[in-house]
Amino acid sequence: MKRHVLIFGLVGGVLVTLLKLMEYRFLVIEHSFEIYGGLIALTFAVLGIWLGIRLNGRRQAVIVKEVVVPVAIRGGDSFTVNESKRDELGITPRELEILGLVAMGLSNREIAGKLFVSENTVKTHCSRAFEKLGARRRTQAVQLGKEFGLLGETGRPNG
């Protein structure tokens, strides 16, 4: 994706050089500024349009083609794996528990009611968990939690 920006820059540089050379060779021509200006404008407009299309080109209608593989992949000791990951990140059991409820789509207030603690406590646990996960939002925390294998598909904590 950045490749296109790079190409843009390179082509732009080459064009600038070329135009500069042209300038020195044909500067004697009348109205040269207009010609060069027009050329520059044209080329950079085209380049810009190209880059714009490239840049935005991944407007995708993703078709998911599933590759079926045998089960038994998920066999490993899920518990210890997640346990170690949890330890590695320094996330406490309580934080993970709350993270699980967050993943299930509950609000802080609902979580507080469910666990019989105050909403502020829930927020504190959330904040600490987010910090340890490197997340700034609860949705991001959920996503990271699942990537790290801390949460299952149902939002249930794995560990």
Next chain:
Amino acid sequence: MKRHVLIFGLVGGVLVTLLKLMEYRFLVIEHSFEIYGGLIALTFAVLGIWLGIRLNGRRQAVIVKEVVVPVAIRGGDSFTVNESKRDELGITPRELEILGLVAMGLSNREIAGKLFVSENTVKTHCSRAFEKLGARRRTQAVQLGKEFGLLGETGRPNG
């Protein structure tokens, strides 16, 4: 669609005129050609990028992604299932796309930046998607989206 081309032309014309005026007023400055050339290149590049993005807006490139799925979990043709589910709920492709980005943990602002639309637009799409899903929070929407098979584990829209 044509409107953007028109705007492009108009703005371009105005800019050319402005630069031409500048040329006559400040031509005495040394290295003016480089400055004007750079300005022209910059402005037209920006304009071009803008036009490219606008022009490319709706076109969708079909991307086929292969996903490894354990055989036991897989149920039927994922594509058609999700497509029909999406239709059943009345969720538009755009809404699903934004839902996917929400699932990836992005904020409305980040989504807006990624899709080159305003934050308000993202919020509108979100609200409609939430309403159709019966969700009151984005975390809940993500959870429901996954339950309905609209979103994959990575937050990628399925369909």
Next chain:
DNA sequence: GCCAAAATCACCCGAAAGCATGACGACAGA
């Protein structure tokens, strides 16, 4: 060309979430 659906954008306002900070008790281990 016309119509309906979809997409875009704006504005306001209240609620929820998040951040920083501090504090206090329980409890395990050194």
Next chain:
DNA sequence: TCTGTCGTCATGCTTTCGGGTGATTTTGGC
């Protein structure tokens, strides 16, 4: 006993979300 961690709670503040409403524009089908 001292220390560190954990869980709990609070307060104040800023940001983000979400709902409501209305509007324009684009697009695709007829």
